[in-house]
Amino acid sequence: MDKRTFLKVTGYASAGIVATPLVSTLIGCGNSPSEKPENALPASTVPAAFTLPELGFAHEALEPAVDRKTMQIHHGKHHAGYVRKLNAAMKGHPLEGRPLETVLASITPEDSGLRNHGGGHFNHALFWKIISPGGAAAPEGKLMQRVEQNFGSLEDLKNALGKAAAQRFGSGWAWLVQDSNNPDRLFVTSTANQDNPLMTGIVSGKAQGRPLMGIDVWEHAYYLNYQNRRTEYVAALLDRVNWTAVASLMS
Ligand code: MN
Numbered sequence: 001m002d003k004r005t006f007l008k009v010t011g012y013a014s015a016g017i018v019a020t021p022l023v024s025t026l027i028g029c030g031n032s033p034s035e036k037p038e039n040a041l042p043a044s045t046v047p048a049a050f051t052l053p054e055l056g057f058a059h060e061a062l063e064p065a066v067d068r069k070t071m072q073i074h075h076g077k078h079h080a081g082y083v084r085k086l087n088a089a090m091k092g093h094p095l096e097g098r099p100l101e102t103v104l105a106s107i108t109p110e111d112s113g114l115r116n117h118g119g120g121h122f123n124h125a126l127f128w129k130i131i132s133p134g135g136a137a138a139p140e141g142k143l144m145q146r147v148e149q150n151f152g153s154l155e156d157l158k159n160a161l162g163k164a165a166a167q168r169f170g171s172g173w174a175w176l177v178q179d180s181n182n183p184d185r186l187f188v189t190s191t192a193n194q195d196n197p198l199m200t201g202i203v204s205g206k207a208q209g210r211p212l213m214g215i216d217v218w219e220h221a222y223y224l225n226y227q228n229r230r231t232e233y234v235a236a237l238l239d240r241v242n243w244t245a246v247a248s249l250m251s
Helices: 003-014 023-027 068-090 100-106 112-130 141-151 154-167 230-238 243-248
Strands: 172-178 186-192 210-216
Touching: 023 100, 023 112, 068 112, 100 112, 112 210, 112 243, 141 154, 141 186, 141 243, 154 172, 154 186, 154 210, 154 230, 210 230
Parallel strands: none
Antiparallel strands: 172 186, 172 210
């Protein structure tokens, strides 16, 4: 293991999350100085800002499940806004320059800027990956084994995610999560607003773990095409999950 990899691993472990490699490395929402130990930066170095990751596919690629206009606004306006406001909230904060996972695992409910915009950046970067076109149309290998062990079948998992999405009142996310202490245990949960399972200082213990899939149930994710029909949107999305991307996030 080289030094850089070691630092990534220890950084993640110290955040209380057993996972290698960093989720943010996999989903492309890290910032460059986060890969260095905090005391390695000269005092004069200004940490690089978080940046909006490329979508990696055409805005219309998910039609008819998700329309082009929704994707343009969702990625280009909403996600970009979270990145911009996260960078503003990080300025001068004691967690400035730390990896996003460390930030999310360290914040308290008082850190509303980092909570809302750090969560917003992480959640959307993950979302684009797990709905990106291509990849396996169903879980395979170890992931499928774990899906069957924990839920019964893929259909049962989709039903559980659909239920969590439908029951989330107002804005939030439905999640497939891997237990950080027991990698064989997967579970479904949901969080409000831009909270996510990495926020150990904020979300309930039952929702904490390693996020493998997040379904955005904010109205901005579906309203143009589906209006109030959230259930229909979630079902369409679950039928086009990139299970290769989901499996890549599993430890
Ligand atoms: Mn969103």
